């Protein structure tokens with residue numbers, strides 16, 4: 690049951706979620722709509738996206754969401770998706786750069802989707818929300834991973850992209866303060882979550898030369914356990930609605946639940 694505070698915080702707000710048609714993004718889209726936000730679901734997968742839109746229409750009405758089929762690694766397409774969102778709903782308040790893949794074979798693609806697109810999505814979010822562009826402010830949450838705090842031998846490029854997302858997001862949070870953008874920027878780092886992404890590790894096309902370690906990955910999943918996408922959505926709602934959160938790295942694990950990485954203070 691959504692809290693009155695969350696509904697108050699999100700009613701009239703417009704959110705854009707990349708990778709919103711499945712997995713973690715789908716859970717976040719559901720929670721946003723449930724709390725009376727309007728949502729743009731941006732996803733490469735047209736069939737999943739149309740299914741998601743149909744479900745949202747049935748539960749919340751056709752005016753609560755749009756589905757925009759888009760490859761986030763295509764900068765022009767992503768730019769168009771942001772503009773279509775603002776054209777449809779009039780403004781933008783929340784951006785969740787969530788889309789991500791595991792592909793150690795076509796590792797350049799992993800970097801394009803998991804890091805370059807998150808950078809582009811952050812900059813597009815600022816163009817539509819930052820006071821430096823005459824806008825009213827907002828909130829950006831980039832999705833990294835607990836892989837950003839560990840180094841796993843079976844997906845080194847994926848690990849690199851997630852380290853990059855954390856570093857970029859925290860640096861942009863500092864820039865937002867310095868430049869008085871009025872935009873809070875945070876990063877969310879889940880452990881293993883029970884979504885279709887985890888099933889990609891069964892395919893040699895995704896793990897490439899590291900496919901021989903796939904049993905090791907499964908041991909990690911068994912050891913650490915799988916989280917439900919709904920718990921990640923709960924953490925996302927906290928980052929969206931808690932105005933005190935800026936530059937934070939939220940971790941979500943089976944052992945510690947929703948918590949935050951504690952960074953050493955920078956030496957003066």
Ligand SMILES: NC(=O)C1=CN([C@@H]2O[C@H](COP(=O)(O)OP(=O)(O)OC[C@H]3O[C@@H](n4cnc5c(N)ncnc54)[C@H](O)[C@@H]3O)[C@@H](O)[C@H]2O)C=CC1
Pocket residue numbers: 707708709710711712713714731732733734737759760761762787788789790802832833834835878879880881882883884885886887
């Ligand atoms: N599942 C897990 O164990 C964890 C996932 N994450 C991260 O969470 C985010 C979401 O992952 P999941 O929901 O698990 O994955 P998922 O594969 O279940 O869903 C990802 C969605 O993104 C879409 N997508 C993929 N490439 C795209 C592209 N180029 N353009 C637009 N949409 C695209 C897919 O169509 C899919 O609907 C990713 O950034 C992932 O790295 C982080 C930690 C753990």
Ligand SMILES: CCCCCC(=O)CC\C=C/C=C/C=C/[C@@H](O)[C@@H](O)CCCC(=O)O
Pocket residue numbers: 791833834835836838839843844879880881882886887890906913940942943944945
């Ligand atoms: C190839 C599979 C990758 C799937 C997508 C992911 O990003 C999975 C998440 C990657 C690693 C998860 C590690 C989980 C560790 C936690 O459970 C934690 O308890 C370990 C303590 C480290 C810490 O809290 O800093």
